[in-house]
Amino acid sequence: MVFQLGDELYGAEIQAVREVVRAQEYRITPVPRTPAYLLGVTNLRGRVIPVIDLRRRLGQPPAPLTGASRIAVLEGELGTVGMVVDGVSEVVRVPVGSIEPPSPVMVRRDGDFVRGVARMGERLIILLDLGAVLAREDRKSRIEGGRHAAGV
Amino acid sequence: MPLEFDASPEDIRVFLDEAEELIQIMEEEILRLERDPQDAEALRELFRAAHTLKGSSATLGHRPMAEVTHGMENLLDRIRKGQLAVSTGIVDALFACLDVLKAFKDEIATGEPAGVDTGQVLAALAAAGGPGEATPAGGGAGSGAGSGAPAAPAGDHPALRDLDPAGIERLRAGIREGRSPLWIQLAADPTAPMPGVRYFQALLALGELGEVVRSWPTQEEIEQDRVGETLSVVFLADRPLEEVRAALAEVPEVSLGALEPLAPALGAGGEAPAPAGTREAAGAPAAAGEVPAHDGFAPAGGQVSALPGAGPEGRGGVQSGARAPGEAVREAAGGRSRLKGSRTVRVDVEVLDRLMDLVGELVIDRTRLVQVLTRLEAEREGDDQLRELQAAAAHIGRVTAELQEEIMRARMLPVENLFKKFPRMVRDLAQQFGKEINFVIRGEETELDRSVIEEIGDPLMHLLRNAVDHGIEHPEERVRAGKPRQGTVLLEAAHQENHIIITVRDDGRGIDPDKIRAAAVKKGILSQEQVARLSDDEAIRLIFSPGFSTAEKVSEISGRGVGLDVVHKNIEKLNGAVEVRSQPGQGTEFRIKLPLTLAIIRALLVEHRGCVYAVPLNSVTETLRFSRSEVQTVRGRDVVVNRGAVVPLIRLEEVFGLEPGDGTAGAAGEMPARKTGTASPGGAGAQDRIFVVIVNLFGRQAGIVVDGLLGEGDVVIKSLGQYIGEVPGIAGATLMGDGSVALILDVAGLMELAAGQHRARERIA
Numbered sequence: 001m002v003f004q005l006g007d008e009l010y011g012a013e014i015q016a017v018r019e020v021v022r023a024q025e026y027r028i029t030p031v032p033r034t035p036a037y038l039l040g041v042t043n044l045r046g047r048v049i050p051v052i053d054l055r056r057r058l059g060q061p062p063a064p065l066t067g068a069s070r071i072a073v074l075e076g077e078l079g080t081v082g083m084v085v086d087g088v089s090e091v092v093r094v095p096v097g098s099i100e101p102p103s104p105v106m107v108r109r110d111g112d113f114v115r116g117v118a119r120m121g122e123r124l125i126i127l128l129d130l131g132a133v134l135a136r137e138d139r140k141s142r143i144e145g146g147r148h149a150a151g152v
Numbered sequence: 153m154p155l156e157f158d159a160s161p162e163d164i165r166v167f168l169d170e171a172e173e174l175i176q177i178m179e180e181e182i183l184r185l186e187r188d189p190q191d192a193e194a195l196r197e198l199f200r201a202a203h204t205l206k207g208s209s210a211t212l213g214h215r216p217m218a219e220v221t222h223g224m225e226n227l228l229d230r231i232r233k234g235q236l237a238v239s240t241g242i243v244d245a246l247f248a249c250l251d252v253l254k255a256f257k258d259e260i261a262t263g264e265p266a267g268v269d270t271g272q273v274l275a276a277l278a279a280a281g282g283p284g285e286a287t288p289a290g291g292g293a294g295s296g297a298g299s300g301a302p303a304a305p306a307g308d309h310p311a312l313r314d315l316d317p318a319g320i321e322r323l324r325a326g327i328r329e330g331r332s333p334l335w336i337q338l339a340a341d342p343t344a345p346m347p348g349v350r351y352f353q354a355l356l357a358l359g360e361l362g363e364v365v366r367s368w369p370t371q372e373e374i375e376q377d378r379v380g381e382t383l384s385v386v387f388l389a390d391r392p393l394e395e396v397r398a399a400l401a402e403v404p405e406v407s408l409g410a411l412e413p414l415a416p417a418l419g420a421g422g423e424a425p426a427p428a429g430t431r432e433a434a435g436a437p438a439a440a441g442e443v444p445a446h447d448g449f450a451p452a453g454g455q456v457s458a459l460p461g462a463g464p465e466g467r468g469g470v471q472s473g474a475r476a477p478g479e480a481v482r483e484a485a486g487g488r489s490r491l492k493g494s495r496t497v498r499v500d501v502e503v504l505d506r507l508m509d510l511v512g513e514l515v516i517d518r519t520r521l522v523q524v525l526t527r528l529e530a531e532r533e534g535d536d537q538l539r540e541l542q543a544a545a546a547h548i549g550r551v552t553a554e555l556q557e558e559i560m561r562a563r564m565l566p567v568e569n570l571f572k573k574f575p576r577m578v579r580d581l582a583q584q585f586g587k588e589i590n591f592v593i594r595g596e597e598t599e600l601d602r603s604v605i606e607e608i609g610d611p612l613m614h615l616l617r618n619a620v621d622h623g624i625e626h627p628e629e630r631v632r633a634g635k636p637r638q639g640t641v642l643l644e645a646a647h648q649e650n651h652i653i654i655t656v657r658d659d660g661r662g663i664d665p666d667k668i669r670a671a672a673v674k675k676g677i678l679s680q681e682q683v684a685r686l687s688d689d690e691a692i693r694l695i696f697s698p699g700f701s702t703a704e705k706v707s708e709i710s711g712r713g714v715g716l717d718v719v720h721k722n723i724e725k726l727n728g729a730v731e732v733r734s735q736p737g738q739g740t741e742f743r744i745k746l747p748l749t750l751a752i753i754r755a756l757l758v759e760h761r762g763c764v765y766a767v768p769l770n771s772v773t774e775t776l777r778f779s780r781s782e783v784q785t786v787r788g789r790d791v792v793v794n795r796g797a798v799v800p801l802i803r804l805e806e807v808f809g810l811e812p813g814d815g816t817a818g819a820a821g822e823m824p825a826r827k828t829g830t831a832s833p834g835g836a837g838a839q840d841r842i843f844v845v846i847v848n849l850f851g852r853q854a855g856i857v858v859d860g861l862l863g864e865g866d867v868v869i870k871s872l873g874q875y876i877g878e879v880p881g882i883a884g885a886t887l888m889g890d891g892s893v894a895l896i897l898d899v900a901g902l903m904e905l906a907a908g909q910h911r912a913r914e915r916i917a
Contacts, residue, residue, distance in 0.1 A: 027893070029893040076875070
């Protein structure tokens with residue numbers, strides 16, 4: 001599945017994507033004491049699911065939601081997670097041969113989350129490593145950081 | 153080698169449920185017997201339970217379990233006949249058997265061999281029984297044929313019950329021809345590489361001596377190597393029993409489980425019951441004759457005349473053979489519930505959880521419906537159709553509420569289910585530590601949501617261990633202190649408004665607050681000045697702090713390595729609270745306050761900085777309005793004075809680290825602040841008045857400052873999920889009528905966070 005983030009195109013394996021919904025139709029409740037990229041939780045047909053902002057997750061500046069903004073609902077190892085993207089364009093088949101490792105130029109702050117780059121004619125699609133995007137490597141430090149209460 | 157049984161997973165589950173219950177009964181009855189060795193009813197119940205378990209474990213094909221229960225039965229039989237008196241040795245041996253049975257039960261549940269040697273407990277039983285007709289303690293792996301450990305379900309002939317009418321007719325014909333019908337059960341050695349081959353050999357050997365009427369597994373199944381741990385045969389012998397026994401002894405790698413004549417049981421089919429004494433190996437006691445087996449037996453006999461030779465080979469063979477043991481187990485279980493006369497079904501907890509979720513969604517939809525109707529009402533007053541819609545909505549509301557209540561009730565269990573596990577534990581611990589303890593249980597009929605019961609077991613076990621290990625003194629010490637030798641430990645459950653209070657109390661040595669203070673300083677939890685400021689009650693509460701333990705008195709149980717802080721945390725996770733009171737020399741009391749259910753709570757909905765929060769109503773005492781000038785500062789902390797009490801304030805924006813004016817951490821503030829109606833939204837600082845929700849947790853008060861109060865309601869608790877994990881101060885989330893998500897505050901966590909931040913500021917200052 002190909003989606004936009006700013007001027008760039010990103011791709012994620014379609015198998016992980018359960019559905020795509022309009023971001024503006026969902027109210028997101030922020031959850032305190034969580035990382036900034038975790039926008040909060042929302043109600044997806046009676047289920048409470050977390051929603052992350054892919055821009056912040058990749059270290060990019062946040063942008064306001066627009067009518068084109070979408071939440072891609074993903075099945076990750078830690079359960080269902082919604083991911084806000086600027087827009088979803090299409091589903092394409094990426095031949096394995098066209099995937100190149102991320103070039104040094106491409107490797108910016110989001111280098112850890114990029115699995116490779118696919119060249120589709122004129123366009124470059126940055127393939128995301130969803131496992132890394134949806135991982136919570138920060139969790140341990142966050143909990144320890146928040147554990148300064150001694151319970152008296 | 154994983155264990156395999158000749159039964160379906162469902163049959164094994166039924167067996168496990170039954171075994172669990174029987175073992176529990178045995179445990180209770182042994183305890184009763186220990187208290188009163190003359191208790192004939194306890195002895196009878198114990199015997200009956202051992203007997204039933206023997207039958208069903210043999211049917212399942214778990215030979216060691218059948219052996220152990222058989223050994224217990226023998227010992228109990230001798231007590232019943234007055235040949236033996238109940239002694240501590242006997243009680244200990246019986247308890248040892250129970251532990252082995254539990255290990256076997258787990259082994260069956262997991263399929264992993266427990267590696268338990270029955271020889272030891274059987275020897276213990278024999279030793280406890282003293283000289284006389286000692287239980288044959290054979291039956292370990294590899295002991296040859298004829299070791300005499302009879303695994304046959306006594307007083308219960310699976311052979312006859314599982315035999316089709318044609319088979320029974322064949323047996324009767326055999327008797328008329330002067331042959332003797334036998335029930336034979338063989339068990340393959342666990343190490344035998346090809347039990348099927350051995351069974352085949354056994355059937356061949358039997359073929360020389362008579363006629364194999366039926367076998368489980370059937371010859372066909374054996375040829376396909378579809379075999380379990382045992383081979384059961386209904387046999388018409390032409391030769392004497394001893395010759396059959398000898399022939400079977402020649403078959404390698406199998407041992408003889410049972411070899412008994414079926415004639416008496418067959419004779420009983422239509423007429424008088426068989427005299428119990430005529431059965432050979434099993435030693436079936438007459439008193440246990442009322443086991444459910446007879447339920448199945450009589451109709452089988454009746455069918456013989458009604459349907460002579462109905463499809464002899466049609467339904468027999470593979471299917472009935474392969475399923476025989478399972479069916480027997482299921483029937484035994486059915487028989488038990490028939491005895492109870494209750495009309496119940498077992499329902500998977502997950503189904504109940506799912507139902508609860510669905511009702512939760514209905515509750516939300518009902519709220520939405522009401523909101524839409526309210527709007528419509530304003531527009532179309534006096535519309536007949538609207539009135540009808542309103543009536544229907546009101547009805548849906550009532551039905552939903554009732555449904556919710558019924559499902560909640562279905563999830564409730566008496567705490568007895570949990571409490572009955574403790575007497576044995578307390579007894580063992582008391583013995584281990586050389587204490588004399590009178591363990592009192594009260595209020596076991598109190599009902600609690602089963603999810604709460606599941607979660608509260610470990611904390612209670614921990615508190616009870618503490619009471620026995622550290623609370624109650626040694627008998628001599630108690631006498632010196634002028635107390636009765638025997639210490640008392642009380643476990644009590646009681647209903648109190650919307651809560652359950654569970655109390656664990658002992659009359660032991662109590663907790664010395666000064667020792668706690670000293671330990672807290674030594675462990676670097678608090679400074680000397682800080683502990684000096686604590687009241688005695690506050691000092692004692694320190695035992696719940698993480699990392700706190702005084703080896704001398706509280707916490708840190710031998711070998712378990714969990715402290716009271718874990719107990720504290722587990723209880724708070726349940727939306728509960730625990731408090732401790734102690735009087736040095738007089739004893740200690742832990743009071744645990746629990747919600748009735750974990751799924752739905754009543755909550756006060758509040759609004760703060762554009763977000764809606766739900767505060768569990770169980771901790772809310774009142775809501776008050778203060779003007780900002782009434783807020784004072786005491787020791788660097790904002791407080792208000794309410795009825796003479798100083799109440800520290802909790803500001804969510806501080807505790808949660810919200811940026812001022814930023815209620816919406818979402819993508820660039822596209823979320824509108826909620827309209828509250830009761831207070832103007834947002835704009836902190838502009839208002840002179842503040843709302844304070846006073847919360848109370850066992851005497852500790854705090855006030856949560858909020859912008860507005862939205863009202864009370866039932867909220868369905870939803871977890872934030874694995875991805876987000878635990879968030880301090882947040883107990884979960886719930887869905888509001890408008891479809892948005894509100895966070896549920898964890899009052900205990902908030903108080904802790906606020907106290908922690910306050911201390912951190914103090915250190916800096």
